[in-house]
Amino acid sequence: MIEVLTGSPLNTIQDLGRPRTMTLGVSRGGAMDSAALKLGNLLLGNDIDTAGIEVVFFPFKIRFHADQAFAVTGARGVARLDDEPLPPDWAAKARAGQILTLHAPANGARSYVTFAGGLDVPVVLGSRSTDMKGGFGGYQGRALEAGTRxxxxxxxxxxxxxSGYGLAHPCDLPENVAEVRCLPAAEFDAFTDDSQALFFEQLWTVTRTANRLGYRLESETPLSLRSPLELLSHGIVPGTVQVPSAGMPIVQMADANTCGGYPKIANVIEPDLRLLAQTQTGRQIRFIRVELDEAVAAIRAEAVRMHELGLALQSARTTLLAR
Amino acid sequence: MIRISSAGAGALLLDAARGAFNDSVQERIWAVARRMAALPEILQAVPGVNNLLIVFDTIQYDPAILEHSLRAVWEDTLVDASPAREIVLPVTYGGTFGEDIPVVARFAGLTEEEVIAAHVSGEYRVAAIGAMPGFAYLTGLDPRLAIPRRASPRVSVEQGAVSIGGGQAGVMPCTSPTGWHILGKTEEILFDAQRVEPCLFRLGDRVKFRRVG
Known part of the structure; x- marks a missing residue:
């Protein structure tokens, strides 16, 4: 049994989400930094799609009421098991009564706490992820409050x-300006030449309203269309960069509405969504244009990397246990 | 006639819109969505309003091949022959849940009663489901009620709110922000994740409102 000691309306249970529910109007959801959740699960020998806790509000504390193997991945902040600091991207075993504390990260915005076996909450529409909008999934469809067991x-x-174990070289987190790769979207050519160039040239600041639904960005010069556009509502996936009439882009994230009507200038490629998710409010990003074949190659390379990491961790665990 | 654009490396958007909403285009969208969804390489086929988003697994399948099959299926598909159900939603108009009726009346040059009459007598169709869990884009709104969205969306509108916006009608399935105008309220539950069929509506359903207050 694990008891949450610090409540927040932002910390939720997430797995990899719901890849087939858009036709119900249900967002994909799932971990915003899916690579960090996958790593946390692989460290424990779990399936990559196992449910853990996405921590956005710090300090975050849990008490273990029984011995439990767990891992902490994602944002780079001080994590302690009682008084003992844990290295980044690390798995350890807690004894009954111990308290895990995650402090606000110096770099990154979201940490993941995963548990050997995974959290036992009901599967709703194929996933254990919390859908806050629909009020289902996760722990009773809501964020984790103090006292939740x-x-x-x-x-x-x-x-x-x-002793615990982890990665000798922890996962990269965006330093300074995150470079986020993207593909042009349906209305890219409907923006003025200047706006098309500015989209890639300007640095974009992550605003305070950035959340699981979307990342609103700001820069000096707003983007503008050649002429006003009225679009009928259409399906949109996480990563879609919409530009409402004010000209400041919004990147749709895991809990975004499944349909929208604003012009779309670009789509952030799947493996780089985590870079946005890990960029703190007030920090800047830059969009990098890639071609479709590069995007496909990047997605496939990420899948291979994750698969190889899983195999390496499995053999490392076997070796360590045999000692 | 149709435009297909990439929506990231794992999705394609087929846009068949020719200006205003078109009923027969929408029936073809539903039929194409059904055929695409049956292909093993497709994760989901999501009808929008005169458009269709398909999502696939980029790790296994090339976008160029998917674009080719989407175009081929579109060319080879006419309309959807599936029978439509009829759903009637009881609505209480006005009061705290009809705060926008006066605004709509001024916009349309109608009395408040005429606005209610125009809304309740409409014969609607579920064109697409999306945005929020269980939200349906209902076409068939009286063109006199085609008021633009509010300049700034309300931060929170309650579940069950019967609304109009962008020339379409809808009902809020959950409490959420919206820029649509609110005319009334229904007690029907539009979405329940625990139901075998979570959404009350299916694509193509014919929808009517019945005034209960």
């Missing part, structure tokens, strides 16, 4: 090295 499924990965 969660159970993890049993797992043989509880037999992990007592």
């Amino acid at each position: 969660l159970a993890a499924f049993p797992s043989d990965a509880k037999d992990m090295p007592s």
Whole structure:
């Protein structure tokens, strides 16, 4: 049993979300930094789609009421098991009574706490992810409040090295200006030549309203269309960069509405959505234009990297346990 | 006639709009969506209003091949022959849930009663489902009620609010922000994740409103 000690309307249970529910109007949802959640699960020998906690509000504290293997990945902040600091991207075993504390990160915006076996909450529409808009999934369809008690499924990965273990080279997080790759979208050519160039040249600041629904960005010069456009509502995927009439782009994220009507200038490629998700408010990003074949190659390379990481961690765990 | 553009490396948007909303184009969209959704390489086929988004697994399938099959299926598909159901939603007009009726009346040059009459007598059709869980874009709104969206959206509108916006009608399935104008309220539950069929509406359903207050 795990008890949440610090409540927040932003910390939620997430897995990899719902890839087939757009026809119900249900967002994909899932971890905003899906690579960090996958890593947290692979460290514990879990399936990559296992539910953990996405932490956006710090400090975040949980108490373990039973021995439990867990991992902390994602944003780079101080994490302590009682008084013992944990390295980044690290798995460890907590004893009953111990408290895990995650402090506000110096770099990155979202941390993930995963548990061997995964969190035992009901599967709704094919996922354990919390859908705040619909009020379902996760823990009773809402964020984690102080006092919430969660159970993890049993797992043989509880037999992990007592010292804990993790990545010698933790995952990259955006430093300074994150470079976010994207493809031009349906209305790219409807923007003025200047706006098309500015979109890639200007640095864009992540505003305070950035959340799981969307990242509103700001820069000096707003983007403008050659002439006003009235679009009928159409399906949009996470990563879609919409430009409302004020000219400041909004990148649609995991919990975005599944349909929209604003002109779309670009789509952030899937593996780079995590860079946005890990960019703190007030920091800047730059959009980098790629061609379709580069985007496809990047997506496939990321899948291969994750697969190889899983194999490497599996053999590392076996070796450590045999000692 | 149609435009297909990439919506990232894992999705394609087929846009068949020719200006204003067209009913027969929409029936073809539904039929194409159904055929595309049956292909193993498609994760989801999402009808919009005179357009269709298909989402696929880029790790296994090339966007160029998917674009080719989407175009081929479009050329080879006419209309959807599936029978339409009829759904009647009881609505209480006015009061706290009809705060925009006076605004719509001024816009349309009608009395408030005439606005209600125009809305309740409409024969609507579920063109697309999306945006929010269970939200349906209902076509068939009396053109006199085609008021633009509010200049600034309301931060929170309650579940069940019966609304109009952008020339279409809708009902709020959950409490959420919206820029649409509110005319009344229904007690029907439009979405419940625990139901076998979570959405009350299906594509193509014919929808009528019945005044209960």
